[in-house]
Amino acid sequence: MDQFEGSIDDLQNKQPEWDAKSIFSKLIQKDQLVGDLYSINYDEGKVLVHDFHRQKVGGIPSLSFLIATRVNPENEIDYKDEDASIILLRVMDAAQIPQDKEAENVRINTSQRISGEVDKNWDGKDSMDLNTRHVLGFSGVSCRIIGTFYLEQDEDKPHNGLKLKFGSDISNYYSNKGFKIFKPNAQALEEIVNYCDPLNIKTHIEKYGNTERVKLGFVRYASTNRKHQQVDDVPVYIYPADLLSQKSALFGMTRTGKSNTTKIIAKSVYELRLPEKAENNPIRIGQIIFDPNGEYANENVQDKDKNNNPNALKNIWRQNSELKQKSDDLKSKYLAETDNGKKQVIKNEIKSIAETEVVTYGILKHPKDPFRRLMKINFFEEDNLQIGKEIIDFKIADQSAQYFKNFRQIVFNKPIESDYENQGEYFGQLKRYERRVLIYRTLLNKAGFNPPNRNVDISRMFSSDLRTAMINYEEKKFSKKQGLINSAGQVLGLSSVTWDSLFPAFEGLFHFLSTADFNTFNQDYISNHTTDESNDSTGEGWAEAELESLLEMFNYSKAVNLIGGVSIQHTVDVGTDFANDIYQDLLQGKLVIVDQSSGEPELNKSSATRIMWHIFKGNQSAFRNGVDNIPEILVYLEEAHNILPAGNDLDLSDVWVRTAKEGSKYRIGMVYATQEISSIQKNILKNTANWFISHLNNTDETKELKKYYDFADFEPSIRRAQDKGFLRVKTLSNMFVIPVQVDKFEIKTS
Template sequence: MKHKMRGLRSVYLEAIELPFVWERLVLADDLLSGITRDAELGRSTDAGRELANYLDPELNIGELLSINYQDAQVLVHDYARQKVRGLPHGSFLVASRINLDASTEVPAEDEETALVLLRIVGDYQLPNARQMEDYRFQAGMRATDSEETWDHPNRVDEWTKNNLSYGGYKCRVLGTFRMKEADDGTYKFSFGADLVNYYSGRGMKVYKPIGRLLSDIVNFQKTVGESEFGDAGRLRVGRVRFAASEIGVDETLDNVPVEVDPTDFVSRRTFYGGMSRGGKSNAMKITAKAVYLLRAKSASARVGQLIFDPNGEYANANIQDGGSIRSVHEAISGVEYADEIATYGLNEHPNDPQRKIVKINFYGARPTNWADSTAVGQALEQLIVGKQIIATSLGEAGEKYILAFRDADIVVPDDLSGRGDQIRLRREVQVYRGILKAAGFEAPSQTVDIRGLFSRDLRTAMQNNRCDGDNQTNITAAATILGNDSVSWEDFADALRGLLLFMEERDSGWTDFDRGYRDSHEGRPWDRGTINNLLQIFKYPNGVRSFMGLTKQHSARSTTDYAQEVVRDLRLGKLVIFDQSTGDPDQNVAAAERILWAIFNRQKADFVEPSVDDDGEIVPPPPVMVYLEEAHNLLPAAGGKDDLRTIWARTAKEGSKYRIGMVLATQEPSSVMPAILKNTDNWFVAHLNNTDEVRALSKFYDFEDYAHQIKSISDPGFVRMRTLSNPFTIPVQIDLFKARSE
């Protein structure tokens, strides 16, 4: 009973004390909530003041008359224009209702706490425009017989002059800046490329941004995903420039530095458009340098870059650059040239002893074991590549005998264990090599080994041929030559011409020989068609002359395919410069396409069948960038039927997936395949003097706002820039590239 009473008393006491405990807890919670609210209010007020601090009453240039989701109209007085040193076409304005004399809280989603970003795109006719035109006209007539201008106080009264000083600007609405609360509770300067709302019955003050505000506007970087290189930092590429006739350059006002994120270019497509001497090459060099310097931030941030150099200005020192981009490695201390830069060219250069000569051995190497299919394939790799180069150079049009040679395939079988298969392949290879020598390709030896390739039965049939006159004599002489173990290349070529006669002349005896061969070899013919097709090139003297121009790409001493060497250097993260200044234009195109195919196929193979690191993570292909200077000389013409099957279109459409970035520069944007421009992320647009070219670019982003400026202003380096992380286009004067930093 005593124990039971103690329990009841405990319950009674708890019932009495609980309200007091709960009240204390509620008071404590209210106190904490109040502290939290005060802290949040303090942060938001500080953020509001930060937003208000961006604005300067002295930079107020007028009133926002009207606005919608795309356009705005601004009222401006001449005094305000003069006070802020002009308002050129394309310049930025900000409109806001922020009270500059009071603290501003941020959380309200209203224009009271936002900066609306505008761009001047033209004039706006005020409602009283007709009346003001009449005033101007009358004042102008009164001034025609005087040296005074029509706005002189003697010609117009102050009230009228003041009214005439008002004008209107038509502006493009670019979006909204506001202080937005981040995950960590702090407020950060943020941007949205639209309006969340607008009010037709409310006015806004309009300011010209300069200094810090202008810098934060033009250098604002939107989030485009997590970079594999982490915080790579930003690099200056130039300064803001709105007009060719700018008053002066003062970085504290409207000519602030413009920076880019180098990672914007990695695995992306970049376009440089402009007339010759407009600064395209200069901008490309600055881009290449910015990407190269990523490795200074992180040893793993090595991006392979390949520059096709049509004029030699990237590979060779020049006065304009104070050297060449080959010197970019000097910007990072302790970096050796051979480890970072690789140059390729058709010819050696006295100032570049480490240059790799871009020639292949069209003859291939001599296999040590003809029974090993893999070893034979490796030895003949350059021969097969050379055959492909010749086939490409011959094109689709031509005489039947040339096309037959073009289409003759030399294929290494998977199984070469049979002696007959070995002899057949050796015979085809030596016949092809004999044709190369006849076309002027330097041979790796003085004689050609033909031991055992042309049987006694064949030679006997040739000696007993039933032709008449010179044909009979030539075929018989050929049989004699083919009976030797080794002969001179000249004699071998004569023998091949005789063999062609034997295989094609009526009643020569070839048909009987081939029938007997088939009977004794289980129906297999002596020639599967390859020999006959190859020999067609000897039908007429012009045959071997049709590809003599390719001898410049041949070296009997070459041991590797330069396309595969380029791929290896790129995958090591090197800056590769391919000097094409001394090459034939058609051969340059063919070489560029072959290299790009090699890059594409290797990157694709790594994507489709990736390797795995020690932690079991998939290893993506290494990033690679390809620069096409004078791209209209390399890219196929827009509008062709097979555009989408070219390596250029495939790289443009699929390259990002395989981590291949494409950078192209051209004077003719309209010549670029739409498939490429539609997949372009970064843009640098300089002067273009043709309406059609300007119209081609006006289809993309907001370049239409600058169409008149692009066509009329030809100052070198004055570009309209938009990169992956830029939410709007920025007019920039690109810095002059210098090979060596001061």
């Protein structure tokens, strides 16, 4: 390329022309010529290609990129001229040209002439003359028009330099104006597939002060990925900032690279904090991964590197060279230490180093993860009563029986003395609350939640009048019901009882509430309106609606069994709420991995939903309070169809739907992976900005995918190609879909 000579003033005057040549020279190489554009409209173009040029450039794969232009970068270029542009094309299929029928006849006639001769082909020199072979070497290629690269002045550059812009269409065409067609070489292709609108870069700088990008993989056009296509080493990059406050989808069949891609994404976001990766403005992003199979929280076979070393995502913190060195020094010290007490101190120091960056949670302990935090609470503890109740409510949310609906309405809010006009009313409501808590805890015990203590004090909880009425209750013919009620009256009069004995007592109390004797007692209770030793007389009936709803649960074994399904999340050793602990970890910018591999699907869904509500409401509160820096949080959902609402579920109040619709302003991003696009709620799909698509095996799913961006071009390839890690990618900064072979996840610690 010729260089300009002359004074500085001359160079400044020629700056736009010089920039135009420089920019276009990166995209257009004369030796990559493949043919001519002979037909065009606003959506597609048809290209005439000769086999000679096709072979020279290494072939023209289906779905590959071509460029159409009238620009010759060796000549003078006026960037304002209408022809000073490049049209980006995607190869779709063959196109018919007028001579195709005649050419087909010639090939058939020649084939018939050499039929049966193994050592001859119909295109051989002995079978077809040179001129015929040349003419028949022409063919048509149909291409989709992706958009137009053009130039405009860049105000941020000195001397009003030029910048490359891209528009996702063409603004005009002439039916009788020819374009030369080039296949981008590796250098040009890298410029094209990694193009990002300068406005997106500016947005990243304004929001995060960070424009770091990371390598996702390399360009791959087809399953048959032959080296002669000369694009197998063209890198494709993504901007981690594209994922923040956005929805990202990973769709594909099992074992096609979704999890590997998720790990690369999580790794790229984590690396934004490392000085060597983001030297301009390191930022810490809180990330949480709901891991249904334990492949992120645990070291497993598929994560080992080429040296057979563990390569699990949970060890990502070891990419921080300073933390890795501290940890390695402590491990050496630990191995050399003989005193068990000191060894434990060192072990705790190693734990604290790892947990500054990565924290794992799980329902059960893991033998190879001694630092794991248990997702359990003490359901019996006063501060956890409502938290535990909400966990149970999630578990039984789909139960339609009225007694379940009534139970879900119960809320454990302890009365506050200042809310009442007189002390007697306060003590009355407090006694009622304590009675409901006692009944609820008894229900928990029956459902398999081990209580902190074997015995419980119930003195002064039930009045002597009530107990007497129960003990004296009689039916014309003694029945099991009478026996339960009489026995219950005896038990409720004791000062201290076992939890196990309370269940039949409350079962008897439930039956007593439906008798005439209780109605008589209740009328006297209301009429007397005096404070007895139980201190619960408030002018109301003895049994409020919430108490009756609790007692009704004792009458159904299904209720007890379903509640028992949550008992795995109970422990008497933990006092804090794991949902709040996780949110605090995220606020500190940690990577949180929730191992759900040992939980039941319903329990996993309820836990994830409750944690998500905690995150959503926490960031929503920060937004409403005008906090300057709302914490950025990125949520990952593996096997998302098990957690997200179904595709036909139109409940807009669901936390996942609300996160999809409102998460951007609350700085909550979501990355969800599943095999079935159709299983995802439509409002979530419509608000998804980043797409990573691997192999899908049926038209039901690809038909849904065709609704978004230009994935319709890739539908046949997505159904056909089953190669692991072969993805079609559209991100917020990408202007069009890029076919990519994704790199294998690895942690670099050197």
